[in-house]
Amino acid sequence: xxxxxxxxxxPIQVHPHHTDYGGIVWHGSYITWMEExxxxxxxxxxxxxxxxxxxxxxxxxxxxxxxYHQSLRMGMGAVVKTRMEPLSGVRLHWxxxxxxxxxxxxxxxxxxxxxxxxxxxxxxxxxxxPELADALVRLSG
Amino acid sequence: xxxxxxxxxxPIQVHPHHTDYGGIVWHGSYITWMEExxxxxxxxxxxxxxxxxxxxxxxxxxxxxxxYHQSLRMGMGAVVKTRMEPLSGVRLHWxxxxxxxxxxxxxxxxxxxxxxxxxxxxxxxxxxxPELADALVRLSG
Amino acid sequence: xxxxxxxxxxPIQVHPHHTDYGGIVWHGSYITWMEExxxxxxxxxxxxxxxxxxxxxxxxxxxxxxxYHQSLRMGMGAVVKTRMEPLSGVRLHWxxxxxxxxxxxxxxxxxxxxxxxxxxxxxxxxxxxPELADALVRLSG
Amino acid sequence: xxxxxxxxxxPIQVHPHHTDYGGIVWHGSYITWMEExxxxxxxxxxxxxxxxxxxxxxxxxxxxxxxYHQSLRMGMGAVVKTRMEPLSGVRLHWxxxxxxxxxxxxxxxxxxxxxxxxxxxxxxxxxxxPELADALVRLSG
Numbered sequence: 001x002x003x004x005x006x007x008x009x010x011p012i013q014v015h016p017h018h019t020d021y022g023g024i025v026w027h028g029s030y031i032t033w034m035e036e037x038x039x040x041x042x043x044x045x046x047x048x049x050x051x052x053x054x055x056x057x058x059x060x061x062x063x064x065x066x067x068y069h070q071s072l073r074m075g076m077g078a079v080v081k082t083r084m085e086p087l088s089g090v091r092l093h094w095x096x097x098x099x100x101x102x103x104x105x106x107x108x109x110x111x112x113x114x115x116x117x118x119x120x121x122x123x124x125x126x127x128x129x130p131e132l133a134d135a136l137v138r139l140s141g
Numbered sequence: 142x143x144x145x146x147x148x149x150x151x152p153i154q155v156h157p158h159h160t161d162y163g164g165i166v167w168h169g170s171y172i173t174w175m176e177e178x179x180x181x182x183x184x185x186x187x188x189x190x191x192x193x194x195x196x197x198x199x200x201x202x203x204x205x206x207x208x209y210h211q212s213l214r215m216g217m218g219a220v221v222k223t224r225m226e227p228l229s230g231v232r233l234h235w236x237x238x239x240x241x242x243x244x245x246x247x248x249x250x251x252x253x254x255x256x257x258x259x260x261x262x263x264x265x266x267x268x269x270x271p272e273l274a275d276a277l278v279r280l281s282g
Numbered sequence: 283x284x285x286x287x288x289x290x291x292x293p294i295q296v297h298p299h300h301t302d303y304g305g306i307v308w309h310g311s312y313i314t315w316m317e318e319x320x321x322x323x324x325x326x327x328x329x330x331x332x333x334x335x336x337x338x339x340x341x342x343x344x345x346x347x348x349x350y351h352q353s354l355r356m357g358m359g360a361v362v363k364t365r366m367e368p369l370s371g372v373r374l375h376w377x378x379x380x381x382x383x384x385x386x387x388x389x390x391x392x393x394x395x396x397x398x399x400x401x402x403x404x405x406x407x408x409x410x411x412p413e414l415a416d417a418l419v420r421l422s423g
Numbered sequence: 424x425x426x427x428x429x430x431x432x433x434p435i436q437v438h439p440h441h442t443d444y445g446g447i448v449w450h451g452s453y454i455t456w457m458e459e460x461x462x463x464x465x466x467x468x469x470x471x472x473x474x475x476x477x478x479x480x481x482x483x484x485x486x487x488x489x490x491y492h493q494s495l496r497m498g499m500g501a502v503v504k505t506r507m508e509p510l511s512g513v514r515l516h517w518x519x520x521x522x523x524x525x526x527x528x529x530x531x532x533x534x535x536x537x538x539x540x541x542x543x544x545x546x547x548x549x550x551x552x553p554e555l556a557d558a559l560v561r562l563s564g
Contacts, residue, residue: 021301074303208345
């Protein structure tokens with residue numbers, strides 16, 4: 001079984017605080033939506049990010065790539081689509097597409113890489129904690 | 142008819158980008174949720190804020206008061222409750238309460254005052270545009 | 283001796299990320315500048331906020347009042363002026379004015395109230411830690 | 424003459440609103456500093472970004488790449504170093520390094536690509552406006 005075509009979908013709405021002087025979404029605002037989609041995707045799999053952190057595992061971003069194809073404007077709605085590549089090691093690669101609700105417009109494509117960290121030691125973990133790994137395997141097929 | 146007990150409810154979720162070094166929501170993050178709740182409350186009444194702006198009417202904030210009663214923490218959900226006081230003149234007063242979903246915890250109370258501006262003249266309007274006024278009267282009873 | 287006329291001055295510059303669709307500073311962006319001015323004022327007195335937090339003392343905001351008089355626009359510079367009222371108990375009241383560099387334009391007036399918290403107990407402190415109290419007395423005269 | 428070794432330097436300070444639950448700078452906060460460094464670099468060359476926009480030229484971000492090497496923590500200072508690659512066409516490539524003031528620690532490397540847009544037509548410009556091009560040639564050697 002593969003999940004090649006599975007994307008988790010997180011609907012968003014452009015509010016005034018997301019915009020800049022051009023009436024379009026400021027380029028950094030997309031980063032908040034990408035994080036929200038990732039956290040909600042994990043929650044959907046039964047993994048509460050806050051619990052992971054409380055247990056001593058953090059997932060900081062180590063690389064971020066975003067390409068802006070078209071601009072979202074004030075009042076528009078869109079869908080953040082995300083999926084995780086099959087897990088290998090302690091790096092998690094998440095792909096992103098932000099599209100119009102009808103899929104006809106593509107606003108952003110991106111990729112975010114996280115790494116699992118032991119918060120107490122301040123070091124990269126040697127392996128992903130089992131409860132997270134199990135959920136991620138279900139996600140990335 | 143009065144709407145004394147009517148509050149528009151906007152559910153929110155605390156994500157990592159809302160938090161600060163203390164693991165709690167940074168005090169300025171609440172301002173984004175209060176704005177979102179206001180815009181969604183207007184949308185619910187049939188008023189698209191982006192359309193108002195396109196028509197030349199803006200509603201900038203002229204006063205903001207927030208009291209922080211308890212802290213929201215990462216991973217928590219809450220409800221932003223807002224209602225508008227009966228309209229008088231061109232100032233709009235919105236009251237706020239941010240509470241736990243079961244209403245037992247109160248996180249924030251606040252009040253935001255907006256004023257209707259003619260974007261082209263850069264001046265306060267002498268009266269609120271009728272399409273907005275009609276919706277607001279339905280809201281504030 | 284009184285410090286009635288002393289204001290700590292923190293210069294700021296409006297960048298694109300501070301603005302919204304109107305080309306003016308989004309109302310929540312001012313909160314970041316007010317916090318920065320407060321932290322830099324303390325640093326100027328020899329108090330590193332990060333050290334306070336590391337020692338177990340936090341100063342969360344419990345009340346925020348801002349009045350917006352005129353709008354700052356993209357590319358403009360301004361000065362955040364702040365001063366603390368004389369200390370009484372564990373609440374710290376900071377007054378704010380944001381003005382043009384030549385003092386002729388007033389953009390914002392505000393007041394922020396903080397309270398000293400013991401981070402480990404999660405409770406309001408009975409008294410302010412001496413190293414902070416000494417610095418604050420120098421500040422508020 | 425080449426400017427291969429020239430980096431524009433923009434000092435920054437980590438404030439509470441930049442941090443997240445981990446006590447480190449939230450990954451999206453770096454985007455604001457990178458934008459500020461770019462705008463201040465242009466100002467240093469005599470180009471006011473707000474003037475460019477008022478004249479109808481915008482420079483939206485079309486691609487962003489950031490790699491996070493180490494975390495900045497609350498209270499730390501750092502330097503954002505940026506330089507522009509030699510101009511070719513209407514795309515501007517800016518390289519970034521965020522380092523400790525003594526250059527011994529590297530926190531972030533990145534690259535931001537902008538494109539010159541005619542705001543009135545909503546289209547990519549066929550060539551960069553001369554006043555901007557002249558300044559950029561001085562910058563990128």
